[in-house]
Amino acid sequence: MSEMPEQALWSSCKYCGRHVHTEQWGLFLRCPFCGFPKRLTVEQRIEMTFDPDSFQKIDLNIKSKDQLHFKKYADKLTKAQQKTKHDEAITIGTAKIGNHLVAAGIMDNQFMVGTLNTTVGEGIRQIMEAALEQRLPLVLFVTSGGARMQEGIFSLLQMNTILAVQERLLDAGILNINILTDPTMGGASASFAFNSDYVLAEDHAQIGFSGKRVIEQTSGEQLPDEFQSAEYLLEHGQLDDVIQREKLKDVLQQLLDLHTAGDQNG
Template identity: 65%
Template structure:
């Protein structure tokens, strides 16, 4: 098979069937098992917000190797070359059916969306921007947790983001988190669940430690769907599980219900 032909086909990680690039569709679902695949930031923007409405904030992100962790600088450069962004988040202002919102999208393609000093600073900046502009905030999480190469500096971001998030809620700004696959570690343990509403995409993996680690630590067999969005909803940890085909409409209705915009569409 030629390289050009191979690029048109990929294997679904869930059912294992080979899928042509055109079969994934706009919402990136396997045509055989309907499992949603992880989205690029550009794809997330396209399916959620009004076309051409996104205006990026300039964070001037500059991740550095504070602890002289071996090969960390090289990993950052490779991730930057792969994704075209400076670190694992993109933020700015966009519109949903004409309603202005502040938005942050964590990028799982950049070192699994891990939280570090610069990503933490960017998230706080997005929240501060929403506060200053009196905008609702929609934050998409996708993270493997805190970035180990920055050690305690990564972990400190959890508390500082939580503090800024609380200030935003106390000011009366609507905050909505959308948990996507995966949302793990320190991100799930802190600000991922700290908004007014917490939604998740179907089949997203959400938790702290991995299932295998928990089973080894506790000696217990966990349910098959443990740490899935559906499992968390069943146990009262989410407000709803929303398919990405419906997410734009759901977010719009939440904005209208909280007084943003002029009309409510049934």
């Protein structure tokens, strides 16, 4: 037993189902068979995006609770916390991208699919307030299955209360770049996700308001295979660009550079 590796060496690709060896995934965790990017942990995202060791975590103001006594919710929270080693589906802090100091938020799809609840909403408002206060550009990695049903109307009201802070942020002239990653749906996409100055998406990410299954059931429509993919949204004019994660850090740096070029005080 002693020679068993701590982490499994093989994992399957969510898209093509093939078994891929850790070494085959490579630095950017892209499937060598179908080319789809693997969903990342918060740590992998931080490592891939920000200057080494530059991320400084900010603690979340509140902790999640099962206030409605919703069946199995308390268990789900505990399991998600054990699995991700995070308190909730968002991690916030400050970090550097090519020496630009930014406020950063990274949502976590491995924590109950990044669903938006009281704590996640508060975390997003917290990092927006921090960006406002310190006048830092805000870079937000969005991923969310939508509003978290287990907190009912309280999850829904994160949408308008986040938007109120985001509107102040944007009005104050602070730069806000959102990167939509797999998946970005419902309560997240219909609030802060698309409301930033720039909206980029990672390749192959699923992005939309209603889920495919719901659309098929309610409208009876046949949906194209590529429907709600980042590439499909780009074709329909809804994104600034689709960026492969291999190039994402460079693109973010370029965008930040372009907003400070000519800045006398920069």
